[in-house]
Amino acid sequence: MSILSVVPSAGQHLIRLDDAIYLKRDGVLSRLPDGATFDDLLKLPLDELRRLVEQDRPPAALPAGAVIEAPIQSQEVWAAGVTYQRSLEARTDEAVSADPYDRVYTARRPEIFFKATAGRTRGPGQAVFIRSDSTWDVPEPELAVVCNSRLEVVGYTIGNDISSRSIEGENPLYLPQAKVFDGCCSLGPAVALAWDFSPLDRKIELEIHRDAAVVYESATTTSAMRRSIPELVEYLGRDQRFESGFILLTGTGIVPPADFSLRELDEVTIRIDGIGVLKNPIRRHAS
Ligand code: DO4
Numbered sequence: 001m002s003i004l005s006v007v008p009s010a011g012q013h014l015i016r017l018d019d020a021i022y023l024k025r026d027g028v029l030s031r032l033p034d035g036a037t038f039d040d041l042l043k044l045p046l047d048e049l050r051r052l053v054e055q056d057r058p059p060a061a062l063p064a065g066a067v068i069e070a071p072i073q074s075q076e077v078w079a080a081g082v083t084y085q086r087s088l089e090a091r092t093d094e095a096v097s098a099d100p101y102d103r104v105y106t107a108r109r110p111e112i113f114f115k116a117t118a119g120r121t122r123g124p125g126q127a128v129f130i131r132s133d134s135t136w137d138v139p140e141p142e143l144a145v146v147c148n149s150r151l152e153v154v155g156y157t158i159g160n161d162i163s164s165r166s167i168e169g170e171n172p173l174y175l176p177q178a179k180v181f182d183g184c185c186s187l188g189p190a191v192a193l194a195w196d197f198s199p200l201d202r203k204i205e206l207e208i209h210r211d212a213a214v215v216y217e218s219a220t221t222t223s224a225m226r227r228s229i230p231e232l233v234e235y236l237g238r239d240q241r242f243e244s245g246f247i248l249l250t251g252t253g254i255v256p257p258a259d260f261s262l263r264e265l266d267e268v269t270i271r272i273d274g275i276g277v278l279k280n281p282i283r284r285h286a287s
Pocket residue numbers: 079080081082083084087091111140161163175250251252
């Protein structure tokens with residue numbers, strides 16, 4: 001089966017294959033001009049980017065042995081939290097104090113935190129990590145927004161905001177340690193381009209496999225998100241510049257029950273309708 005089967009045939013998607021960027025448009029692959037990188041593309045205004053991406057180009061063959069990489073270069077990954085009722089319920093159950101979570105769910109200002117750099121981020125098929133000093137770990141399947149340097153939404157991908165519930169639950173001030181470590185995030189398999197994809201009412205599905213059996217599965221839809229994407233982008237873009245844009249995870253609407261924790265060798269599969277399938281095996285950092 002082709003590695004491109006994880007990207008839908010319909011629509012327009014940018015895919016990073018080895019070090020080049022390709023467009024998959026209605027099932028046909030073409031290669032963007034030599035040397036085009038995510039940093040270059042995300043410095044362009046959206047209309048110029050669209051012209052470049054949609055230029056007539058000959059179809060390209062899938063390079064032999066190519067692998068799909070995470071759609072990121074020098075962009076920081078940020079994340080919004082407590083944007084779905086389910087996330088609020090899970091945090092208030094695990095936390096020493098429910099109050100900060102209750103307040104942020106309805107506050108004007110959203111929760112937005114730093115999540116990862118490209119070096120901490122993994123692509124499709126690569127191992128993602130849980131911490132050596134955590135006892136309760138979950139994947140968080142999230143719609144990820146890709147923005148350019150002008151805060152215009154260029155497209156959408158899938159993000160996994162892997163999180164330690166034991167560390168965050170002990171004290172909310174430990175959030176950066178619960179969220180940020182090597183291999184704490186995966187992205188991919190493709191960027192569904194904004195002019196061709198509506199993020200509204202998209203189904204998000206999570207499946208966790210252990211020893212060839214499904215040990216957890218659930219689904220939600222982006223229509224259950226309490227915040228709008230323009231609102232989250234506007235808050236993140238306040239008083240700071242992103243020279244090559246950024247990637248913003250929009251929060252999880254799926255949290256497994258309290259007796260579930262990820263284990264080494266589990267496999268996490270996230271599907272978002274119109275974007276594709278992101279699958280990663282789990283590893284635990286050595287203590
Ligand atoms: O409040 C802590 C993190 C919440 C989060 O990551 C989410 O809701 O997705």
